Amino acid sequence: MRFLAVVLRHTCRNMLHTWKSQLMTLCTVGLSVLIFAFFYLIYFNTLHLGEGLGNDLRLVVYLDEEPAQVLQEEYARRIEKFDRVERLEFVSSKQAYQRFQEQLGSDEDVLVGVPETFLPPSMEVYPVRSLDSLSRIKRFSDYLLTLPGVLKVQYGKEWIEKFYSFIQLMRIVIILSGFLLIMTTTFMVAHTIRLTLFARHKELELLRLVGATSSYIRMPFLAEGALQGLLGASLGLAALAVLFNWTRLQFAGPAAISGVPFIFFPWPILFGMIAAASLLCALGSFSSTRRINQI
Amino acid sequence: MPLPDVMIDLLKVSKVYPPDVRALTDVSLTVRRGEIVFLTGMSGAGKSTLLRLLNRIEKADKGLVEVAGIDVTKLPQRQIHLLRRKVGMAYQDFKLLPERSVADNIAISMEVVYQTPALIEKRTRELLDRLDLAKKYGTPAEELSRGEQQRVSVARAVANSPEILLADEPSGNLDPETTALVMDLFNEHNRRGATIMIATHDRSLYQATSHRVIELRFGRLRTPQTRAVDNGTVPDDTVAPSLAAIEEA
Numbered sequence: 001m002r003f004l005a006v007v008l009r010h011t012c013r014n015m016l017h018t019w020k021s022q023l024m025t026l027c028t029v030g031l032s033v034l035i036f037a038f039f040y041l042i043y044f045n046t047l048h049l050g051e052g053l054g055n056d057l058r059l060v061v062y063l064d065e066e067p068a069q070v071l072q073e074e075y076a077r078r079i080e081k082f083d084r085v086e087r088l089e090f091v092s093s094k095q096a097y098q099r100f101q102e103q104l105g106s107d108e109d110v111l112v113g114v115p116e117t118f119l120p121p122s123m124e125v126y127p128v129r130s131l132d133s134l135s136r137i138k139r140f141s142d143y144l145l146t147l148p149g150v151l152k153v154q155y156g157k158e159w160i161e162k163f164y165s166f167i168q169l170m171r172i173v174i175i176l177s178g179f180l181l182i183m184t185t186t187f188m189v190a191h192t193i194r195l196t197l198f199a200r201h202k203e204l205e206l207l208r209l210v211g212a213t214s215s216y217i218r219m220p221f222l223a224e225g226a227l228q229g230l231l232g233a234s235l236g237l238a239a240l241a242v243l244f245n246w247t248r249l250q251f252a253g254p255a256a257i258s259g260v261p262f263i264f265f266p267w268p269i270l271f272g273m274i275a276a277a278s279l280l281c282a283l284g285s286f287s288s289t290r291r292i293n294q295i
Numbered sequence: 296m297p298l299p300d301v302m303i304d305l306l307k308v309s310k311v312y313p314p315d316v317r318a319l320t321d322v323s324l325t326v327r328r329g330e331i332v333f334l335t336g337m338s339g340a341g342k343s344t345l346l347r348l349l350n351r352i353e354k355a356d357k358g359l360v361e362v363a364g365i366d367v368t369k370l371p372q373r374q375i376h377l378l379r380r381k382v383g384m385a386y387q388d389f390k391l392l393p394e395r396s397v398a399d400n401i402a403i404s405m406e407v408v409y410q411t412p413a414l415i416e417k418r419t420r421e422l423l424d425r426l427d428l429a430k431k432y433g434t435p436a437e438e439l440s441r442g443e444q445q446r447v448s449v450a451r452a453v454a455n456s457p458e459i460l461l462a463d464e465p466s467g468n469l470d471p472e473t474t475a476l477v478m479d480l481f482n483e484h485n486r487r488g489a490t491i492m493i494a495t496h497d498r499s500l501y502q503a504t505s506h507r508v509i510e511l512r513f514g515r516l517r518t519p520q521t522r523a524v525d526n527g528t529v530p531d532d533t534v535a536p537s538l539a540a541i542e543e544a
Contacts, residue, residue, distance in 0.1 A: 002409040203392055209352070210404040210451070211380035214373060 003219075010220035011227065018196050022228070025192040029232025030239065032184040033277055036177040037240045037265070043170040044269075045262050050163065057137070057160075059125040061144050062151040066092055066121045075123060075147065082143050083136060087126040093117040120151060137164075182280055185232070189225045189284035196221070197288060218289045225285025226278045233277035237270055299364040302328050302459055302490040303349060308358030310344055310514075318344040319514045321358070326492065331485050333501040334494040336511035342494035343387060345511065346461045349492070350384050351375055363458055380408060383457035387464045389448040393437035397428065400436050401451045408455060422450040426476055441468040449477050453484055460484060460491045466500060474500070 015022050067075060067090065076088050091099075096119035101108045127140065137160055141153045197204065207217050244264050265273075303326035310319040319341045326332050334342050347353040348360055351367050360367040363381045370378060383404070391400050398419050405415045423429050426446040436444060445468045452460060460481065466474040478500065485491050493500065501508045510517040 002411070006406060006409065202390075206390055206392065206403065207407060208375070209350070209379060209384070209390065210407050211376045211378075211455075212407040213376045216407055 003216075006216070007219045007223055011223040014196060014200075014220055014224055015227070018192070018199065021192050021195055025188050025228050026232050026235065028188045029185050029228055029277065029281065030235035032181045033233045033236030033273065034239050036174070036181040037237055037273060038243075039170065039173045039177045040273075041240065041244065041265065043167075043174050044265065046167060046170060048261070048263060050167070057127060058155065059127070059137070059141060059144060060154040061123040061125060061147075062120045062154070063122060063149050064120070064151050065149065067149065071149070078147060079125060079144070083140055084128045085125055086128050087124075089124040089126075091122045091124060093119050093121050096120070096122065181277070185229060185277060185280045186284035186287070189228055189281040190288045192228070193221050193225060193285045193288040196224075221289045222282050222285050226282040229278035229281030230274060232281070233274040236277075237265075237273065300328055301361075302326055302330075302363055303492065304359070304361040305345075305348075306359040308348065308355045308360055310341075310348060310353060311356050317514050319348070319355075319511075322511075322514075322516045323358075324509065324516060326490055328490055329485065329488055331481070331491045331493070331504075331506040333504065333506060333508040334492055334511065335496060335501065335508060337496065340511040341514040342496075342511055343463050344514075346384065346463050346492065346494055349459075349461060350382050351378055376407075380455070381457055382459045382461060383452035383455060384461040385445075385449045385452040385463060385465050387467065389444045391436040391444055391447060394435055396433045396435055397423065397431045397439070397447050398433060400447055401454055404451050404454045418454055419450075422454060422480075425480055426450055427473065442470070442473060445469060446473065446477065449480065453480060456484065456487065456489070458489060460489050462491070462493045462495075464495055464497070465493060466495065466497045471499070 072090055079085060079088060094116050097111075097116045100119065101111060104110065125140075125144070127137065137155060141155060144150055144153045204217055241264060244262075248262060303324065305322055305324040308319055308322045309317070311317050322341075322345065334345065336342050344353060348355050349362050349367070351370060355368055358368075362378060365378050365381075367378060392403075398416075401419045401422060402415045405418060410418075420429070420432065423432055426449065428443060428446055428450070431439060431443060431447075436447060439447065445465065449462065449465055452462065462481070465477055465481075469477065474497075481491055481493070495501070
């Protein structure tokens with residue numbers, strides 16, 4: 001307890017003593033977290049959107065003839081082997097005819113004289129709803145085409161490919177902004193701590209002379225780094241929350257995106273980001289204080 | 296663990312500063328528990344270097360240095376705190392933090408051993424009172440006179456009641472009255488069992504002392520040849536070799 005109290009007292013004293021550089025570091029960390037969290041929020045919402053759109057995700061596989069029960073089971077086995085599917089439905093020519101008839105509604109008389117088997121039998125494959133299945137849909141389609149008896153595979157090719165490209169782009173942006181976050185937080189904090197160490201070199205030297213252990217000298221700096229990460233990340237995420245709510249209010253009316261269910265990060269993700277930023281800053285601080293032993 | 300009887304033990308210790316300044320040459324010395332030893336000699340004789348070796352601020356190039364049973368020359372960097380918690384040192388250049396208050400400068404040595412704030416304050420006030428600095432409790436160290444700074448440095452050295460006390464020119468900036476206050480404090484610690492080594496060239500400190508006085512000359516410990524003065528001993532300057540003779544040797 002005494003150790004913790006001493007660490008806290010020293011940390012607060014350090015931070016007050018160098019408040020100008022602390023403030024700059026805090027702003028930099030906050031801004032980095034804001035940038036990263038902004039892109040991550042877009043990605044997060046896109047994933048969320050993708051899951052919703054996944055309801056329409058379906059591959060229609062047209063077959064050259066009505067598959068017998070054994071063949072149906074063989075198709076199902078091969079498909080399951082390639083990828084996980086939520087559901088697999090076989091639609092006979094007659095069922096397809098009936099569906100078409102229902103879709104036509106009052107215009108069903110146009111089908112008079114048309115044989116009930118004029119539509120080809122098909123399989124409807126519903127992949128598991130996830131972004132991975134979305135990204136693999138083209139490969140899935142290519143695979144299904146290789147199965148014997150398959151004439152054609154249909155899916156919402158264009159939007160899926162665009163959506164997938166967007167997701168890929170977002171992934172790259174997130175990786176880059178994550179890299180930026182890591183660089184800025186660790187380097188800025190390491191730099192600030194190094195400046196503090198330099199400014200307080202005499203005091204640290206004196207602490208050594210009066211019998212302070214390395215951990216006694218080092219811990220306040222590690223705590224300082226972690227605190228900078230905690231405060232900076234909280235600041236950045238709070239700014240993002242304000243920005244998010246403001247944007248939602250702005251587009252609440254008749255705007256095109258008003259129907260899109262945008263959501264903010266849930267608490268576990270928020271805590272995760274704050275913890276990660278604190279850890280990164282503590283690491284930055286750790287790298288600067290390694291030489292304390294040599295004082 | 297019982298305290299060793301020999302608190303400071305130096306055996307053929309040498310220290311050379313680059314490029315080739317011989318600060319100490321083959322110094323051998325034993326100081327027993329509870330002794331007060333005055334280390335005298337001209338400026339540059341090696342007094343401060345010897346004290347710095349004892350506190351492992353410097354490392355000996357050759358020889359054995361044992362302090363409070365710890366082999367200082369082999370002590371790893373990460374364990375230096377074990378030695379320094381046993382050794383209090385008042386530095387010639389005071390080593391105060393100029394912007395921090397007098398109280399903070401003294402408290403620092405007690406904080407590192409996790410004394411409670413109440414105890415730290417009590418002890419700080421008591422020491423300042425003893426050294427006639429009670430009114431300077433909250434004054435920044437940079438606003439003190441050199442004599443006051445010196446006393447703060449002494450107070451910090453004794454604050455933890457160390458087993459060994461090293462004082463480097465503790466009266467260099469003090470008048471006779473304040474010198475007496477400092478010496479009283481040292482004597483009191485000595486009575487409580489502390490071993491004390493005082494490096495000084497202030498004759499008034501050791502002129503009438505009954506304690507051991509040893510002299511360093513050009514980095515060598517001069518064979519103690521003493522003559523009685525009143526009831527104490529002082530080094531006999533008449534037997535010291537002349538500078539020319541040493542240089543010749």
